[in-house]
Amino acid sequence: MSKSPDEKESLPAAKDPFYWGVATSAFQIEGHLENDMTVWEKQGGFRQNGKDPQVGQAADHWHRWRQDFDLLSKLSVNAYRFSIEWARLEPQPGCFDDKALAVYRDMLIDLQKRGITPFLTLHHFTHPVWFHQQCPWHKKESVIAYLTYIEKVIKMAAPFVDWYLTFNEPQVWALGAYADAKFPPGEKDFKKMMTAIYHMLNAHSAAYRLIKKIKPEAMIGIAKNFIVFRALNKSNPLDKALTRSIRYFYNHMVLNAFTNNQLEIRFPPLLNFNHAIELDNRIDFWGINYYYRMHVYFRLGLGMPFGLKFIDRSGEGLSSLGWENHSRGLYKTTKQLAKTGKPILITENGIACENDDERIAFLKNHYRILKKIKKKGIDLRGYFYWTFIDNYEWLEGKAARFGLIRVDYEKQLERSEKPSAAFYRDHISRQIDSSDISQTNYK
Ligand code: BGC
Numbered sequence: 001m002s003k004s005p006d007e008k009e010s011l012p013a014a015k016d017p018f019y020w021g022v023a024t025s026a027f028q029i030e031g032h033l034e035n036d037m038t039v040w041e042k043q044g045g046f047r048q049n050g051k052d053p054q055v056g057q058a059a060d061h062w063h064r065w066r067q068d069f070d071l072l073s074k075l076s077v078n079a080y081r082f083s084i085e086w087a088r089l090e091p092q093p094g095c096f097d098d099k100a101l102a103v104y105r106d107m108l109i110d111l112q113k114r115g116i117t118p119f120l121t122l123h124h125f126t127h128p129v130w131f132h133q134q135c136p137w138h139k140k141e142s143v144i145a146y147l148t149y150i151e152k153v154i155k156m157a158a159p160f161v162d163w164y165l166t167f168n169e170p171q172v173w174a175l176g177a178y179a180d181a182k183f184p185p186g187e188k189d190f191k192k193m194m195t196a197i198y199h200m201l202n203a204h205s206a207a208y209r210l211i212k213k214i215k216p217e218a219m220i221g222i223a224k225n226f227i228v229f230r231a232l233n234k235s236n237p238l239d240k241a242l243t244r245s246i247r248y249f250y251n252h253m254v255l256n257a258f259t260n261n262q263l264e265i266r267f268p269p270l271l272n273f274n275h276a277i278e279l280d281n282r283i284d285f286w287g288i289n290y291y292y293r294m295h296v297y298f299r300l301g302l303g304m305p306f307g308l309k310f311i312d313r314s315g316e317g318l319s320s321l322g323w324e325n326h327s328r329g330l331y332k333t334t335k336q337l338a339k340t341g342k343p344i345l346i347t348e349n350g351i352a353c354e355n356d357d358e359r360i361a362f363l364k365n366h367y368r369i370l371k372k373i374k375k376k377g378i379d380l381r382g383y384f385y386w387t388f389i390d391n392y393e394w395l396e397g398k399a400a401r402f403g404l405i406r407v408d409y410e411k412q413l414e415r416s417e418k419p420s421a422a423f424y425r426d427h428i429s430r431q432i433d434s435s436d437i438s439q440t441n442y443k
Contacts (some may be wrong), residue, residue, distance in 0.1 A: 002214075007252060014290075014351040016380060016381065018381065018383075019078060019079035019117060019119075019307075019332050019345065019381060019382025019383070019384075020076075020078055020382065020383060020384075020388060020428040020431070021077045021078065021079030021080050021081055021116075021117075021119065021125060021382060021383070021385070022072070022075065022077055022080060022082070022383040022385050022388035022390050022404065023080075023081035023082070023119075023214070023347060023384040023385070023386050023387060023388070024073065024080075024081070024082045024387055024389070024393075025083045025085045025121065025125070025168065026082065026084060026085035026088075026126070026437075027055070027058070027083075027084070027125065027126045027389040027392070028058060028125065028387075028392045028394075028398055028430070029059045029061040029282070029388075029389060029391045029392070030059075030060075030061045030062040030085060030088075031055065031056060031058035031059065031060045031061065031062055031063075031181070032057055032058035032060070032062050032063075033055075033062075033084065033087060033088060034087065034091075034127060034129060034131060035087030035088075035126045036087070036126060036128070036129055036132060036184045036185075037055070037126050037183070037184065038132060038417045040183070040184040040185070040186070041053065041054065041055060042200060042221035045182075045183075045184060045186060045298060046182075046394075046395055046397075048181075048182070049117045049182070049396075050394045051258070051395065051396065051397055051399075052397075053392065053393075053394075053396065053397025053398070054394065054397065055397075055399055057413070058391065058392045059391060059392075059407045059413055060391065060413050060415060061387055061389070061411060062103075063135045065103075065107055065110075066207065067189050067200065067202075067415070068112065068415070069107075069110055069111065069406055070112070070390065070437070071389070071415060072075070072116060072388065073114050074109065074115070074275045074403065074417075074425070075092065075421060075425050075428075076425050076428055076429045076443075077428065078116060078117060078428075079116060079117045079118075079119060079122060079340075079384065079414065080111060080117070080119065080383050080388075081117050081118075081119035081120075081165070081383060082107075082118070082120035082121065083120070083122070083124035083168065084091045084104055084120065084122060084153050085124070085126065086123065086126065086127055086128055086130040086131075086149050087126060087127065087129065087154070088100040089101055089130060089149065089152065090128055090148075090149050090152075091099035091129075091299070092128075092130065093128075093130055093134060094148070094394075098429045099157055100394070101153075102221075104153075104156065104157075104285075105156050105157075105160075105320075108157060108160035108161065109160065110302075111160075112160055114117050117162070117163070118160060118161050118163070119163040119164075119165065119220050119345075119384070120153075120157055120163065120164050120165065120166075120345070121165040121168050121223065122144070122149075122150050122164065122165065122166055122167070122207070123145050123166065123167045123168065123170075124168040124393075125151075125169075125173050125176075125183065125185075129224065131145065132184055132185040135180060135196075135198050136177070136185055136196070136438070137174070137195075137196035137200055138164060138192040138193075138341050139197045139199070140199060140201070140202075140292055140414060142196075142199050142204045143199055143202050145267060146207070147206055147207065148211075149287065150207055150210065150211075151210060151289070152171060154210065154211050154214050154215070155214065155425055158214050158215045158218075159328065161218075162215075162217065162218055162219055163218075163219045163221075163285060164211055164218055164220045164221070165220075165221055165222060165223050165347065166203070166208070166218070166220060166221075166222055167200055167203075167204060167206040167223070168222075168289070169223060169224060169225040169289060169335070170197060170200040170204075170222070170224075170254075171197055171199070171250070171253075171254060171311060172225045172226070173200075174193045174196045174200070174305045175193065176196045176282055176369075177193075178193030178196055179193050179195070182395060183388060183394075184422040185258055188287070189317065190270060190271050193269065193311070194263070194265065194273040196273055197254070197263070198263050198273075198277060201257060201263065201277060201279060202256065202277065202278075204222060204279075204282075204283075205278060205279050205280075205282050207220070208220050208282040208442060209282070210281070213265060214415075218284075218287075219284045219285055219343075220283065220284050221283055221284055221285040221286055221287050221342075221345070222254075222283065222286065222287060223287035223288075223348065223367060224254065224287060224288065224289065225250075225289040226250075226251050226288055226289070226290050226333045226337075226427075227250055227251070227291075227292065227293070227294055227328070227331065228244070228245045228297050228326060228329035228346075229246050229251075229255075229293070229294055229295075229296050229330060229367060230243065230293060230294070230296065230313075230388050231242050231243040231252070231295070231296055231297075232243055232295040232296060232309060233297065237297065238295075238298035239298050241303070242296050242297075242298055242306045243296040245267045246273075246296055248265070248267075248359040249265055249267060249271070250373065251333075251336075255286075255337070255340060257412065258278055258279045258281050258282075258283060258340070258417055259279060259281055259340070261276060261277055261279055261280065262274065262275070262277065263275050263277045263334055270304075272404070278411070281354055284342065284343070285342050285343040285344065285345055285381065286337055286340060286342050286343075286344050286345075286348070286375050287344075287345050287347030287348075288330070288333055288334060288337060288344060288346050288347060288348075288349075289347055289348035289349070289386075290324055290329065290330045290333055290346065291319040291349065291350070291351075292310065292319075292323040292324050292325065292326055293310075293313075293314070293324050293326035293329050294308045294309065294310060294324070295308070295309045295310070295311055295313075296308060296309075297309065307369075308332060310322050310323055312324055312325075313326075314327075314328065316361075316362075317361075318354055318364055319351045319352045319358075320353050320354055320400065320401070321352045321354045321396065321400055325351060325362055325365070327362075327365035327366050327368065327369045328369065329371055330349065330366060330369045330370075330373075333371060334346075334373045334378055334380065335373075335376065335378065338378045338379045342379075343379045343380075344378065344379060344380050344381065345381050345382040345383075345384070346370075346380070346382065346383045346384060347381065347384050348386040348387075349366055349384070349385065349386060350362075350385055350386030350402045351402065352393065352396075352400035352401055352402045355399065356418045356419050356420050357419075359404075359418070359420040360419065360420050360423050362379060363385070363420065363424065363427070367427065370383060375379075385404060387402045387403055387406075388403060388404060388405060388409055389403045389404070389405040389406075389407050389408040390402065390403035390405065390406055391403065391407075391416060403418070404417070404420050404421040404424055405417055405418065405421055406418050417429045
């Protein structure tokens with residue numbers, strides 16, 4: 001197929017820049033959608049959290065993406081991570097909406113003109129309405145459904161996109177969907193949860209091969225959430241033992257599956273799963289989504305034998321969601337992950353707050369850590385702040401303000417830059433042409 005004049009002729013320069021970007025997900029900003037989450041919301045699924053979030057038109061990005069991309073350019077980012085909404089493209093199984101696909105293509109063309117490198121997430125928590133009835137992730141048919149969808153996307157995106165994320169936080173999604181019943185299909189069944197993770201990882205592996213067939217030079221990764229877990233009471237052996245098990249499950253189990261070809265967890269009496277899985281370390285980079293530290297403690301009673309708590313032990317404060325800001329945890333996490341030998345991108349890192357000074361302080365603290373990571377010689381390729389514009393935050397709705405750009409829900413969704421947006425711009429413009437961020441001073 002010959003290339004349109006819009007499409008680029010050459011591949012990225014041999015030496016990639018350090019990517020400074022912002023990240024979003026389709027469902028959280030686009031609006032005007034019907035998918036598994038909107039149905040779940042209508043059925044009161046999110047209400048169990050004591051709140052009643054309504055996604056509605058979200059930030060109406062689906063209609064305002066061009067203006068939003070102007071704001072992206074104004075931020076001076078050289079990269080943008082965003083996702084494709086599966087439900088838009090395949091509202092009925094096997095029936096694709098080419099018009100919707102064309103809109104995503106227009107977005108990619110526009111980013112290319114702006115010199116902003118796209119990082120494309122193929123799955124970010126949401127599904128078409130039919131998905132959970134026909135082929136939920138705990139059934140192996142899910143893998144085929146996912147591949148059918150992504151093949152369509154990759155064929156469209158390949159001329160424009162070098163960096164792909166097959167999944168955003170598969171484990172976090174599976175916990176919400178199959179352990180906590182917070183996301184559809186809303187179950188509480190650990191065995192199904194592990195089976196779902198198993199199929200998602202298989203889907204990643206098959207997607208890896210499919211994408212490489214279409215575009216051999218593509219870089220393919222997963223955005224994985226990491227949490228720093230600490231025993232609440234270090235002299236309590238039960239707190240310590242539980243911390244070790246939880247840390248293994250959350251941070252290490254999936255990484256080990258990539259190198260050992262075995263998805264294994266023993267966490268009696270809650271979890272016991274051990275299955276061979278052909279991953280063969282098929283991943284080109286790891287994305288770190290990092291937000292906070294949590295303290296673990298043993299507790300007796302019904303339900304889980306442990307509790308998780310946020311405490312401001314680091315002195316960096318708590319976010320408006322009560323999360324502990326703990327920038328050193330990002331260093332620890334990155335250092336651990338570097339042992340995989342794969343390049344690393346920080347695909348999400350951010351804070352929800354009303355007072356924007358807190359976001360600036362958060363950014364400063366995390367920049368110091370980035371500098372430390374680079375000084376250590378770790379192969380860190382980029383940093384994406386979460387998130388670009390205020391969005392719909394799953395269980396919290398629109399109350400959680402993570403954006404660098406404010407969205408005024410009372411005033412026709414008007415956008416305005418927060419001071420942290422200017423701070424981010426100043427910081428990254430000083431460095432954008434240099435791959436060496438280890439030399440910058442942070443006051
Ligand atoms: C998710 C985002 C979410 C963010 C803040 C990440 O786990 O990928 O969708 O908005 O955390 O909670």
